[in-house]
Amino acid sequence: MKSPGKVLLAGAAVVATVGALAGCSSGSGGGGGDSKIHLVVAPVLPGATADALNALAQRVKEFEKANPDIDVKAIEYQWTGTTFAAELAGGTLPDVFNVPFTDSKTLANNGQLADITADFTKTSTADKWNKNVLSVATGDNGKIYGIPWGPYAMALSYNREIFQKAGLDPDKPPTTLDEIRQDAKTISEKVPGVAGYMQMTKDNTGGWNLTTLTQSLGGRMEKVGSDGKVTVTADNAQTKQGLEWLKSMRWDDDSMGSNFLFDWSGINQAFASGQVAMYMSGSDVIGSLMQANGFDQTKYGVTTYPLASGSDAGILSGGNVDVVNVKDSPEQIAAAVKWIDFYRTQPTVDKNAAVKNAQTLKAGNQAVNAPTLPVFDKATWQQNQEWIKPYANIPAANIAPFNAGIFTQQIVPEPPRHTQDLYNALDGVVQAVLTDRNADIDALLKGVDTKVQALIDADGK
Secondary structure (H helix, E strand, O other), X not given: OOXXXXXXOOOOOOOOOOOOOOOOOOOOOOOOOOOOEEEEEXXXXXXXXXXXXHHHHHHHHHHHHHXXXXXXXXXXXXXXXXXXXXXXXXXXXXXXXXXXXXXXXXXXXXXXXXXXXXXXXXXXXXXXXXXXXXXXXXXXXXXXXXXXXXXXXEEEEEEHHHHHHOOOOOOOOOOOHHHHHHHHHHHHHHOOOOEOOEOOOOOOHHHHHHHHHHHXXXXXXXEEOOOOOEEEOOOOHHHHHHHHHHHHHHHHHOOOOOOOOOOHXXXXXXXXXXXXXXXXXXXXXXXXXXXXXXOOHHHEEEEEOOXXXXXXXXXXXXXXXXXXXXXOOHHHHHHHHHHXXXXXXXXXXXXXXXXXXXXXXXXXXXXXXXXXXXXXXXXXXHHHHHHHHHHOOOOHHHHHHHHHHHHHOOEEEOOOOOHHHHHHHHHXXXXXXXXXXXXXXXXXXXXXXXXXXXXXXXXXX
């Protein structure tokens, strides 16, 4: 589930498409009947606006001017798992397209994406990547099969003012689930009318949050076998542990308030109005809180969501990976990597682009230095922060706990198959646990396994 609160940088590649999708790939020979290398690229989903169309056209011109031997045709295209195999076999895939974090590693391991390692290592940022982010585009053989962009990580947002009212130190947010529970209990006791902690519960967000909790404890909602078969495993020890944790806060501590039906926008409003002190969401949610809810960013605090000590524990993350058609020629692959690097990567490490982004965001009262999942290593990220520091409008100390911890957190993508159906089924489980003290967790999770597995199995028939 893409973080609904993601705010795209104004100076980055906010673009649309040119042309229509029909016989996409330019083929292994490059096509065109001339000496140029021809690329068909699919920067975004179908549905172009005039402004976005113009922005993309300008970017294409800039690239072609810098690379006169490469001809770029931009088209609209949306990758889906159900049509990909047929498009690959039929030769209708673009040369460059994007896939979600959920699928990039599986496609790479299946040999369905081009190996771009040799050309990737020639880019100016090859040695600057946050290895946790790059891992989603790295095959089990260690080779690189794509370039990630636009990632987010789940985090723990909290109201610093409420922490102070409860006698808690807002500069020392909780670092374990036990500490979240204790702080939530303290807040509910000392600041009447405020829910110490809450999670989303409806419109698929309950399942999204529960999956984050499960993965933070080392569990998985789905597992992919060596044969590619996906098995739904919601009925696992870590999911049960997470639900028991929520159950204890709800029924034993009474620290979760009285409203147990929150979607993304609803919980944002509750947090912004001071009804909820802590909640789980994407690390960049402050942008939406400021724009949609008028939240005073000086009250905002955010830290990494606690991970268990096991090697399987990781933070749920979403995002995109630009990949290259496995049928492309070596010349096309090299050109494709140049395009991806130019279009997706360079704006992040270019000072002028970073400053322009910051200026535009601040002028629109948007979050300039919202905490995100850094694409590059800490040194590169710190350089970027220095560039935008004059325009930053969120106190650095407020987001320091997240920025200090995110580089060491392992990233775990969302479940790969029928993700939204899974989340929808899990909504009911979370709601039941929070509204029925005697909810049968085992039976509820077994029901989710059965329901979603049937959908996955039906795909193969």
